[in-house]
Amino acid sequence: MKTVTLEVNGMSCQHCVNSIEGALKQIGAEGKVHLSGGTVDVRYDEGKVTLQTIKETIEEQGYDVV
Numbered sequence: 001m002k003t004v005t006l007e008v009n010g011m012s013c014q015h016c017v018n019s020i021e022g023a024l025k026q027i028g029a030e031g032k033v034h035l036s037g038g039t040v041d042v043r044y045d046e047g048k049v050t051l052q053t054i055k056e057t058i059e060e061q062g063y064d065v066v
Contacts, residue, residue, distance in 0.1 A: 003043045004051060007066040008058060011035055019061045027057055 011020070017033040020040060024031035029044035042054055055065045 001043055002046050003041060004054075006040045006042060006055070006058070007038060008033075008040050009038065009064040009066060011038060011040075011063060016063070020058055020063065023057050023061050024054065027053060029054055029057075 008020070011017070011033060012035065017035065020033050021031045024040075024042060028048050029042050031043075032041040034040070040058065044051075044054060058065050
C-alpha cells in the first residue's frame, strides 16, 4: 500500500469530507480529509488504482487538486 498527501482546494465542510472520502472508497482507495490543512491523505494499492485516477476522482467531485 502506498500513501500520498494531496493538496486540495475548495473543501470547506462535512459535505466535502463525505464527498471526497466516499468517491475514493468507490475506486478502492482510502481517503482522510483534513479541512484545516486543505489536504487529503490517500492510501491505495498501486496495482489497483493509479495516482492519476485518484486525482481525477477528487476533481470530478468539484475540487481542485494542486
